[in-house]
Amino acid sequence: MKRRTLLLSGLGASAALLVGWGYLPPRSRLGHAGSLGQVEGEIGLNGWIKIAANGDVLLAMHRSEMGQGVHTALAQLVAEELSLPLARLRLIPAGFESIYGNIAMFVGSLPLHPRQTEPGHTSLGARLGQWTVAKLARELGINATGGSSSVADAWEPLRWAAATARQQLLGAASLRWKLPLPELLLEDGLISHVSGPSAHFGELAKEAAATPPGEVRLKPKARWTQIGKPLARLDLAAKVDGSAVFGIDVRPGKDLLFAAVRHCPMLGGGLGPVPVNALLQQPGVLRVVQLGTVAGSHAAVAVLARNSWHAQRAAASLESAWQQRPAGALNTAQIESRLADSARVAAAQGHVFFSQGEADAALAQAPRKVEALYQAPYLAHATMEPMNCTACVKDGRVEVWVGTQVPGLARAVAARVAGVAEAAVTLHQTYLGGGFGRRLEADHVGQAVRVAMDTGGVPVQLLWSREEDMTHDFYRPAGAAFLQAGLDAAGKPLALRLGSAGDAISPRWMERVLPALAGPVEPPDKSASEGLFDQPYAIPQQRIAHLATHSGVPVGFWRSVGHSHNAFFIESFVDELAHAAGADPLAYRLALLDGLPRHAAVLRRAAQEAGWGQVLPKDRARGLALHESFGSIVAQVIELSSQQGKPRVHRVVCAIDCGVVLNPGIVAQQMESAVIFGLTAALYGRIDIKDGVVQQRNFPDYPLLTLAQTPLIETHLMASDLPPTGVGEPGTPPVAPALANAWFALTGERLRRLPLATTV
Template structure:
C-alpha cells in the first residue's frame, strides 16, 4: 500500500506540474539577440532582427523559399513595423533555436472542423486544444516549411519582433537627444525630431541593443503602407538573371559528383554489385552501397569526377535485383482492396466525425444516394530532382541543400555520420519545387553516407529524373464510399462516409523523427481531412477512415488529404443536388447555415463567373467549395469537350485567406494551384506492376502545358482576420469543379481520378 501511495503521489505531482505548465502563457517567440552569430559590426536587437553598419535590417529567415514568395512576404511584415523600405530588409539564414519552429503547422494537425473553429463560433474544447498544442509546438521548435503556414505562423512573432526593435531605436534616440519619446518618429529608416536631430538605424543600433523597449504596440491596420499591397518579389531578379543558387547549382573546391540507382523494385535490394567493372569506367572513383536510409530503398551510388560520368556509370549497371520479402506491389490489387475497405469503413473505421444517428436516418430516408470514389498515387515531380552536397571532414558534416526541414535534415546527417547535431552545418539553398517532397530527408542521408567515403572531399549527390519519379514518397491512393439520405424535399438528412488509404504522418515520422515515432499507429487527421471537416449542415453524420499499410512509400503532397478528399466530397454534394433537382449553387448555399464566410466566398465566385448566365453551345460550368489550411476557396470552371476529354477554358477562383500580406503573391499561388491541380486531375497517376513504377519521366507523367492552361481569374475577399494558408487551398477544389462541369456538359459522372472520359 505504501508503494502505491508513493506512486500516486508522484503522479499527482507530475499532473500538478503539467496543469501548472499548461496554465502559463506560451513563451515569447521574439527570441534573444544571443541567437545571432554577429559579424562585421552587426548589432542584434532580438532573435529575429539585427542592424548592420549601413542601416540594413537583417531578418533571420526561418522558412524555405520554393517559389511561394515567403522570403518577400515575411520581409514585408518586418519592413511594415520598422517603417523601412522593403529593399532595406536583407535575409540571413536562421539558426536552430526553438523559437524559429513552426507552431502554426503543428496546431493545424488537430482534427477540428469549421463549425468548431470558425471565428465567433469557436468551441471551448477547440480553443483549449489549440492553446495546449501551440505550447507544446513552441517547446518542440520543429522548423518546417509546409502546411501553408509560413505567414500565419510569422504573423505575430515577426511583427512583435520588429515593433520591439522599432521601440528600442526610438527610446535610444530619445535618451541620446534628451527629447520626449512621443515627439520622435521613425520613417523611411531614419529616426528624427521636428527640431532637426536625426539618425539612421545603423547609428542608433548599439544604443538600442542596450535599451529596454518599454511599451510595445503593433501598428494599426489603418497605418499600414506595405501590408495588403503588391510588392516585387525579392528573389525575382536572381531567378531571372540566373544568379539564384539552388541545390543543384552548388559548387565547392574539389567537389566530386555522385549518381545513384535504387532497386527498380519498390522495397527491393541489389544483388551482386559489379564494382570492378564500374571502377574501370572513365572518371569513376568510388562505388558505395547504400542501405535503407531515412526511408529510402537500397541503392548503389557511383562517385566520379563529374556528374555525366557518374550518371553514365550507374546507367550501365547490369545486375540482378531482389524482390522485397513481402512480395511485389501492384496498384490494381491495392485499388481493389481500398475500394472494399472503403465500403466497410463507415462501420469499422476510426470515426473522425459523428453526430445524430446517421445509420437510422439513412435507413428511413425516402431517397438514398451512394457512390464510390477513387484516387491514384501521385508523384511530386518537382522541377529540381532530389540532390544534396555533403562534406564529412574532421568530425564535422557540412551540407548544401534545399530542404523544407533544415533541423530534421541536420539530425539525419548526424545520425548517419555518427556525430552530434551541433557538428552539422547546413547551408540552405533555394528549392526547385517542394510540394511536400522536401519534407523528407532520404537524399540528405544518402549524400552524407557517400561523403563518408570520399576522404573529406565534398560530393554532390544528384538523382536522375527517372530515380526521382520511381522512388518518390507518393501521395497515397485512396477510396471513399459515400452514402446520403434525402428527405421528401431533397434535403440531405444523413451522410455516411467511409474512406480507406495509407496514413502519411506515422510513416513520415518513422523516417524523419525516429526518436518520437512509436510502434503504434495513431489516427492520422490528414487521411480524412476534407471529408470529416466539410462545412455542410447535415443533421446526421458519420465519417470514418480505415488506415491501411500498402507498402508503397507515401508522403506529404501539396494539400495532403484535401487533395483527393475534396474531390470525393464536392463531387458527391453535386450528385445530391442533381438527385434533388436543385441548382448546385443554391443547394450548397442551403447547407451552409451558420457559416457566412463560406457562403460569401461561394456567392462571389458564382457572381464573378456569371453563374446562371448563358454559355456558348458545347460549354458548361461546374463549381466546388472547400476549406483547407484555414482558408476558404471556391472555384467555377468552364469546360468543353475536345476529343472526348475535358478541355478547361476558364477558371474563376475566390479565396478568403484572412488578411492578405501581398496580393500579387497570393494571386500567383492561386494560379499555380490551378495548374498543379489540373495536371493531377487530368493526367496524374502512378501505376505499379510487379513492384516497379511504370511512369519514369514527364512523357509518362505529363504536366499541363501552356497551350492547355485556361484563363485563370483570382479574387481575394477582404478580411480583418489573421492570415491563413495560401499555397495549398487552391488545389483541392480543382478536380471536383472540373468533374462537376463535365457532368453538366455530358451527363457523365466521373468518380475516379485522373478524369479521363469513359473511366
C-alpha cells in the same frame, strides 16, 4: 471531477508538474540577440532582427523559399513595423533555436471541424486543444515549411520582434537627443525630430541594444503602408538573372566530386551482387558505394565520378540481381481493389473522425438514397529540381548544402549518418526547385553524407536522375471513399454516411524523419480524413470514418495532402445530391451553409465573377466546388468544353478568403500555381506499380499541363480582418471536383475516378 483528482493523486509529483506546466503561458518567441551570431558591424536586437552599420535591417529567415513567395511575405511584416522600404531589408539564415519552430503547422494538424473554429463560434474544446498543441510545438521547436502555415505562424512573432526593435531604436534616439519619444518621427529607416536631429538605424543600433523597449504596440491597420500591397518579390531579380543558388547549383570547391544513385527498381526491394569492377571500368568512375536504407530511402548504389555525366551514365548502366521485397511485389491494381473494398466497410470499422446524430438510422429511414464510390491514384511530386544534396565530411565535422523544407531535421539525419553531434553539422539552405512536400524528407541528405564519408574529406554532390526521382518518391497515397446520403422528399440531405480508406502519412513520415517520436501505437492521422470529416455542410445526421491501410508503398505529404483527393470525393458527391434533388448546384450548397457566412460569401463571389446562371454556348458548361483547407476557404468555377472526347478547360474563376492578405500579387500567383498543379493531377496524374516497379519514369509518361493547355485563371480576394491563413495549398483541392462537375453538366457523364482524362 472526483475521478480526475484520484488520477492526478496517483501520478504524484509528475502530474503536478505537468498541470503546472499546462497553466504557464507559452514561452516567448522573441529570442535573444546572441542567436544571430556575432558579425562585425552588425548589432542584434533580438532573435530575429539585426541592424547593419549602414542602417539596413537583417531578418533571420527561418522558412524555405520554394517559389511560394514566403521570403517576401515575411519580410513585408518586418518592413511594415519598422516603416522601412522592403529594399532596405536583407535576409540572413536563421539558426536552429526553438523560436524558429513552426507552431501553426502543428496546431493545424488538430482534427477540428469548421463549426468549432469559425470566429465567434470557437468551442472550448477547440481552444483548449489549440493551446495545448501550441505549447508542445513551442517546446519541440521543429522548423518546417509546410502545411501552408508560414505566414500564419509568423504573423504575430515577426511583427512583435520588429515592433520591439522599433521601440528600442526610438528609445535610443530619445535618450541621445533628450527629446520626448512620442515626438520622434520614423520614416524610411530614418528617425528624426522636427527640431533637426536625425539618424538612421545603424547609427542608433548599439545604444538600442542596451535600451529597454518599454511599451510595445503593433502598428494599427489604418497605418499600414506595406501589408496588403503587391510589392515585388525579393527573389525575382536573382531568379531572372540566374544568380539564385538552388541545391543543384552548389559548387563548394574545384575538387567537387559527383555521385549518381541507382535504387533497386522494385519498391521495398534489396540489392543483389553489385558488379563493382565493371562499374569502375566505366569512363570517369572513381568509386562505388553501396547504400543501405536511411530516413526512408531504399537500398541503392551510388557511383562516384569527377563529373555528373559520367556518374549518371555509369549508374544507368548498372545491372544487378535485384531482390524483390520480402513481403511480395506491390501492384496498384490489387491495392486499388482492396481500397475500394475497405472504403465500403470503413464507416463501420474505421476510426470515426466526426459523428453527429444517428446517421445509420436516418439513412435507413430516408425516403431516397444516393450512394457512390470515388477513387484516386498514387501521385508523384515531380519537382522541377530532382533530389540532390552536397556534403563534405572532414575532421569530425559535416557540411551540407541542400534545399530542404526541414533544415533542422535534415541536419539531424546528417549527424546520425555521420555519427557526430548535431552541433558538428553545418547546413547551408538553398532555394528549392519545387517542394510540394517532397523536401519534407531527408533521404537524399542521408545518402549524400554516407557517400561523402568515403571521399577523404572531398565534397560530393549527389544528384538523382529524373527517372530515380519519379520511381522512388514518397507518393501521395491512393484513396477511396464510399459515400451514402439519405434525402427527404424535397431532396434535402437528412444523413451522410462516409467511409474512406488509404494509407496514413504522418506515422510513416515520423518513422523516417522523427524516429524518436514514432511509436508502436499509431494515433489517427487527421490528414487521411481532412476535407471529409470537416466538410462545412449542415447535414443533421453524419458519420465520417476512415480505415487506415498500410499498403507498403512509400507515402508522403503532397500539396494539400488529404484535401487533394478528399475534396474531389465530397464535392463531387454534393453535386450528385443537387442533381438528385433537381436543384441548381450553387443554390443547393448555399442552402446547406447555414451558420457559415464566410463560406457562403466566398461561394457567391466565385459564382458571381464567373457569371453563374448566364447562358453559355451549347458546347460549354460550368462546374463549381467549395472547399476549406489550411484555414482558408476557396471556391472555384471551371468552364470547359469537350475536345476529342476529353475535357478542355477554358476558364477558372477562383475566390479565396485567407484572412488578411499580405501581398495580393503573391496570393494570385499561388492560386494560379495551385490551379495548374491541380489540373495536371486531375487530368493526367497517376502512378502505376506493376510487380513492384513504378511504370511512370519521366514526363512523357507523367505529363504536366502545358502552357497551351493552361486556361485563363482569375483570382478574387475576399476582404478580411482575420489573421492570415494558408495560401500555398488551398487552391488545389477544389480543382478536380469543379472539373468533374463541369464535365457532368456538359455531358451527363459522372466521373468518379481520377485522373479524368484517362477515365473518359
